[in-house]
Amino acid sequence: MTTTCTPSPSLSRQVTAGCDENAYKCYQCKKCTSGCPVARYSDMHPAMIMRAVQLGQFDMIFDDRFIWLCTGCETCTTRCPQGIDIATIMDELKIMARKQGRIPAGTPSAQMLKLNYDSFVRWGRMWEVELITLDVLKRPSSARNWFTLGPKMLLKGKINPTLKRGDTKAMKRMVATAESITRARESRAGGEGGQS
Amino acid sequence: MTKTLAYYPGCSLHGTSGEFDASFKATARALDLVLQEIPGWECCGNTAAHSINRLLSIALPVNELAKVEQDMRLDAVAVPCAACYSRFKTGAHEVEESEETAADVRAVVGRGYDGGVEVENLVDVYHDAVGLEELAAKVTRPFDGLKVACYYGCLLTRPPKVTLADDPEYPTHMDEVVKAVGCQPVDWNYKTDCCGASLALTEQGIVDDLVGRILSDAKACGAQAVIVACPLCQVNLDGRQIEIAKKDSGWQGIPVVFLSQLVGRALGLDDKALGLKKHLVDIQAVMA
Numbered sequence: 402m403t404t405t406c407t408p409s410p411s412l413s414r415q416v417t418a419g420c421d422e423n424a425y426k427c428y429q430c431k432k433c434t435s436g437c438p439v440a441r442y443s444d445m446h447p448a449m450i451m452r453a454v455q456l457g458q459f460d461m462i463f464d465d466r467f468i469w470l471c472t473g474c475e476t477c478t479t480r481c482p483q484g485i486d487i488a489t490i491m492d493e494l495k496i497m498a499r500k501q502g503r504i505p506a507g508t509p510s511a512q513m514l515k516l517n518y519d520s521f522v523r524w525g526r527m528w529e530v531e532l533i534t535l536d537v538l539k540r541p542s543s544a545r546n547w548f549t550l551g552p553k554m555l556l557k558g559k560i561n562p563t564l565k566r567g568d569t570k571a572m573k574r575m576v577a578t579a580e581s582i583t584r585a586r587e588s589r590a591g592g593e594g595g596q597s
Numbered sequence: 598m599t600k601t602l603a604y605y606p607g608c609s610l611h612g613t614s615g616e617f618d619a620s621f622k623a624t625a626r627a628l629d630l631v632l633q634e635i636p637g638w639e640c641c642g643n644t645a646a647h648s649i650n651r652l653l654s655i656a657l658p659v660n661e662l663a664k665v666e667q668d669m670r671l672d673a674v675a676v677p678c679a680a681c682y683s684r685f686k687t688g689a690h691e692v693e694e695s696e697e698t699a700a701d702v703r704a705v706v707g708r709g710y711d712g713g714v715e716v717e718n719l720v721d722v723y724h725d726a727v728g729l730e731e732l733a734a735k736v737t738r739p740f741d742g743l744k745v746a747c748y749y750g751c752l753l754t755r756p757p758k759v760t761l762a763d764d765p766e767y768p769t770h771m772d773e774v775v776k777a778v779g780c781q782p783v784d785w786n787y788k789t790d791c792c793g794a795s796l797a798l799t800e801q802g803i804v805d806d807l808v809g810r811i812l813s814d815a816k817a818c819g820a821q822a823v824i825v826a827c828p829l830c831q832v833n834l835d836g837r838q839i840e841i842a843k844k845d846s847g848w849q850g851i852p853v854v855f856l857s858q859l860v861g862r863a864l865g866l867d868d869k870a871l872g873l874k875k876h877l878v879d880i881q882a883v884m885a
Contacts, residue, residue: 419651420651421695438790438791438793438807439793439796439803442800442803470796470800470803472644472751472791472793472794472795472796473644473647473648473751473794474751474752474755474791474794475751475752475755475756476751476755476789476791478755478756479755479756479757479765479766486756488756489647491648492647492648492651493651495648495649496648496649496650496651499649509799509800510795510796510798510799510800513795513798513799514644514645514648514649515645515649517643517644517645517795518645518646518649518650521608521639521640521642521643521645521646525637525639525640526608526611526638526639526640527608527640527643527645528608528612529608529609529612529613530612532798533798536798543798543799546798546801549839549840550836550839550840553836553839553877554613554836554877557874557875557876557877558615558875559613559614559615559875560612560613561611561612561613561615564611564612565611567637567638567639567640568637568638568639571637571639571660572639572640574707575639575653575656575657575660575705575706576650576653578704578705579650579652579653579656579705580650580653582652582701582704582705583650583651583652
């Protein structure tokens with residue numbers, strides 16, 4: 402992999418500001434990578450991501466698909482001898498990548514997370530049928546995943562097409578407040594650390 | 598003695614995993630547990646919220662906990678979905694750890710949460726809320742030493758700072774529950790390995806790989822069925838076997854059963870109440 406990217410220390414500070422985890426404690430023992438179920442499926446792996454955060458090499462992270470394969474299984478967090486919550490850092494990197502429009506091609510999971518988020522914000526609850534329908538509309542190639550499984554699940558009565566809504570008014574209010582508090586914090590952190 | 602628990606089913610139990618909801622409720626009735634569903638519950642935010650808006654991901658489960666504590670006035674909530682359970686435990690942990698987070702969450706939720714609610718996953722309900730002796734005493738149709746692999750997956754035990762699990766690498770509480778109903782839990786290697794979770798919607802090749810490894814080990818260690826306590830683990834371990842069999846012509850299917858179905862069968866509940874026909878790999882033979 403080419404590594405001709407510009408270090409960005411302020412982005413490393415943003416990771417800490419966003420999730421209160423200190424990536425600089427990592428000493429590269431690679432226990433996280435050894436236990437990671439998806440490390441073998443991309444160029445980057447958890448220990449490499451931690452090193453890249455320390456060095457402010459964010460292009461390396463944002464150009465790779467690793468963070469979008471992370472399932473949040475928490476094995477890295479559980480085993481880290483330095484007590485770093487690595488899975489939370491992965492979440493923070495996903496948040497940063499999305500805000501900066503740095504989602505690379507070939508990462509359908511990034512879109513799926515957003516469809517999922519929008520679904521429970523809209524209905525108060527996540528509606529599986531809507532999620533899959535919208536995904537197929539936006540990404541027609543995904544339809545073939547359902548050719549075999551879909552009819553079998555339907556026949557077994559595994560698919561419930563209806564949805565009982567949650568308290569959508571309360572949900573919308575909580576989402577709006579959470580988003581505005583988060584924005585206010587970010588602009589304060591940006592003012593202290595300087596945007597790059 | 599009758600015990601009352603608040604109940605948070607979560608989106609999956611109202612969607613693709615209706616048999617999990619039905620079997621859990623049926624066993625609760627048989628075990629003298631009264632479940633009160635949280636009125637107008639919201640999604641816990643699942644995998645999406647914590648990778649899009651961290652504050653919301655903490656506030657959503659805390660909002661439900663505040664309802665249990667202050668509206669329902671109960672001190673425990675049963676959250677059988679492992680993913681929802683994880684979000685509930687994480688939310689409670691975060692507001693307890695940081696005053697700043699607690700203040701932000703209070704602003705989002707509109708009220709505070711005092712930490713007075715015990716969050717119990719499916720294994721906790723049988724192991725602790727009911728208790729192993731009490732459970733064994735209510736068994737009317739014990740299994741005759743059925744060999745099972747207890748699959749905990751990720752979120753019942755990890756991260757231990759949140760779940761406070763005794764042994765996150767090799768947990769045994771589910772093994773103790775299946776023993777109490779007459780099964781024989783096997784020792785195996787993939788108890789807490791990830792099944793690929795929601796990657797099943799987008800990266801099926803990876804999930805087939807992970808699921809294949811988990812199930813092959815369960816079979817190699819002598820298990821006749823895999824027992825799960827998470828709707829997504831169940832859908833993946835059961836459903837992906839169709840694709841695995843296409844790639845591996847010699848593949849022998851292995852049933853993937855919810856712990857609540859296993860316990861329900863031992864309590865003498867009928868097959869229909871337990872949703873035994875809803876699985877893609879037939880489970881009726883091992884549950885007969």
